Amino acid sequence: AQRVTQPEKLLSVFKGAPVELKCNYSYSGSPELFWYVQYSRQRLQLLLRHISRESIKGFTADLNKGETSFHLKKPFAQEEDSAMYYCALSKSNQGGKLIFGQGTELSVKP
Amino acid sequence: DTGVSQNPRHKITKRGQNVTFRCDPISEHNRLYWYRQTLGQGPEFLTYFQNEAQLEKSRLLSDRFSAERPKGSFSTLEIQRTEQGDSAMYLCASRLDRYTDTQYFGPGTRLTVL
Numbered sequence: 001a002q003r004v005t006q007p008e009k010l011l012s013v014f015k016g017a018p019v020e021l022k023c024n025y026s027y028s029g030s031p032e033l034f035w036y037v038q039y040s041r042q043r044l045q046l047l048l049r050h051i052s053r054e055s056i057k058g059f060t061a062d063l064n065k066g067e068t069s070f071h072l073k074k075p076f077a078q079e080e081d082s083a084m085y086y087c088a089l090s091k092s093n094q095g096g097k098l099i100f101g102q103g104t105e106l107s108v109k110p
Numbered sequence: 111d112t113g114v115s116q117n118p119r120h121k122i123t124k125r126g127q128n129v130t131f132r133c134d135p136i137s138e139h140n141r142l143y144w145y146r147q148t149l150g151q152g153p154e155f156l157t158y159f160q161n162e163a164q165l166e167k168s169r170l171l172s173d174r175f176s177a178e179r180p181k182g183s184f185s186t187l188e189i190q191r192t193e194q195g196d197s198a199m200y201l202c203a204s205r206l207d208r209y210t211d212t213q214y215f216g217p218g219t220r221l222t223v224l
Contacts, residue, residue, distance in 0.1 A: 009150075043113075044153070044201065044215040086152050095165055096205065097143060098213060100152030 002027045004087050006101035013077050014109050021072040021104045023061075023087030031089040033063055033070040034098070038084040047072075047085070057081070077108045114216035116202050122222045123192055130188045131219045135204030142185050143213060144177055145201040146170065153201055159185060160207070192223045 003026045013019055025031065035047040048056045050063040050070060061072045070087060087101040115134045123129050135142050140161050145153035156175070157167045161182035171177075174192075179185040189196055199220050203213040 004152075006152075043217045046212050049212075088152075095158055095160070096141065096213070097155045097158055097166065098145075098153070098203075099155065102150070103152050 002031070002089060002091070002099050004089055004099055004101035006085075006087055006104045008104045009102070010105045010107065012107040012109065015079055016076050019072075019074045019077045019081070019106065019108075021085050021087075021106065023070045023072065023101060025068050025070065025087075025089050027068075027089060027091070029091065030065075031091050033061070034088045034090065035059070035061055035070075035072050036086045036088055036100075038086070040083070044086070077106075079108045079110055082106055082108045114202055114204050114214050116200075116216040116219050118219060119217060120220050120222075122224065124224050125192060125194060127192055128188065128190045129192060129221065130186055131200055131221075133185045133187070133202030133204075133216060135184070135202070136214055138206070139204035139214075140182065140207050141205050142179055143203040143205075144185070144187055145203065147199040147201060147218070148197075156187075189221075192221075194223045197221055197223045 005024045033050040036044050037047040038044045059074045063070050084103050086103045088098040117132045143158040144156040147153045155168050156171050157177050159179040162179050174190045177187045199218045201218045202216040205211045205213045
């Protein structure tokens, strides 16, 4: 069965510190991986996807098929990064539905 | 077009009552998805439409749940004989038909069953 695991419910760091939000997935094929973010009082929105290989708001994520991981990283956290982060996977032959992890709340302290 | 909209934003009902939620996707988005999110969990897939055709339903969608998208535009999600376990945030998302396209989420409808 396909599954996405985010082992940390809460990650608290100080401003300027590096951040790594962990995501592991189980799937036998080649899924597409995403990171979605939900800021306070806002709707869920896409942060980045692995096929784009781009950096958004200083965040990057590399798909490691060997370790089945898609960790989200940022070298220097900012207070405005505080939000809920969800890792998700999708399969092209399943209509594009998303399977989400449980989410990690990132708190960046001043 | 201001994005995906959902109505109502909040719904409080008594156990056993029926409720209906509406989702208006972004214009020209032919795929529409429903998800449910309970406290402390990520969204869980319920069902999706391509135009007016409902192509997949999750096992989470019991017989009390029904979704429609009659003209391939807005969609409704109805829950009959609500139970306390139905209390959750119900999210709608839409996207174009290309696999590489992004799903855009609505603000959600929060259901509380007393």
